[in-house]
Amino acid sequence: MAKTSITQKIRCFTPRGRMRRAPYWLWNICVGAYYGLMTFIWLAYLYWLNNGVPAGSDNMDAGLVWWLLVLIPGVVCSVFLLIQRVHDIGISGWWLLPIWIAVAVIGSFIPLWIPSTIGTLAIGFWPPQAKDNKFGPNVDANGAFIYRLPEERKSAPSKAAA
Numbered sequence: 001m002a003k004t005s006i007t008q009k010i011r012c013f014t015p016r017g018r019m020r021r022a023p024y025w026l027w028n029i030c031v032g033a034y035y036g037l038m039t040f041i042w043l044a045y046l047y048w049l050n051n052g053v054p055a056g057s058d059n060m061d062a063g064l065v066w067w068l069l070v071l072i073p074g075v076v077c078s079v080f081l082l083i084q085r086v087h088d089i090g091i092s093g094w095w096l097l098p099i100w101i102a103v104a105v106i107g108s109f110i111p112l113w114i115p116s117t118i119g120t121l122a123i124g125f126w127p128p129q130a131k132d133n134k135f136g137p138n139v140d141a142n143g144a145f146i147y148r149l150p151e152e153r154k155s156a157p158s159k160a161a162a
Contacts, residue, residue, distance in 0.1 A: 013077070015093060018136045019084035024124055027081050031074055038070040087135035088128040 083093035099119065106115045132138050
């Protein structure tokens with residue numbers, strides 16, 4: 001029997017499966033809180049580093065390294081959440097790539113937060129497919145915040161008459 005790791009049981013660490021609207025929004029709140037906490041830690045560190053003087057440009061290298069270390073896990077989790085959400089809608093996660101390119105192009109003409117907010121709201125409120133699709137069955141587990149992957153079961157030895 002193959003064991004599943006703890007990271008496969010937590011929704012934001014796997015792109016597989018489907019995710020309903022409620023856990024999608026809850027996980028987005030968690031990722032936003034993660035970014036908020038990391039920003040607070042970074043600003044507190046810079047404030048402490050400058051002996052109580054607000055951060056200046058002298059410490060920007062440390063800030064860039066910090067943001068790269070913070071940004072990468074947050075982006076990976078966000079992408080996995082989006083992939084699961086579009087799976088629930090019935091769309092392949094690969095369709096996010098041209099959508100992101102379009103958002104980047106539109107974002108060069110208007111502030112980037114406008115198209116990204118519209119896209120997030122559209123994906124977040126779009127109703128799920130009512131039937132099973134190629135990304136998984138339409139089951140109650142799709143609405144769970146943290147879920148268990150179905151584990152392979154050992155087949156019971158058959159009691160055949162000799």
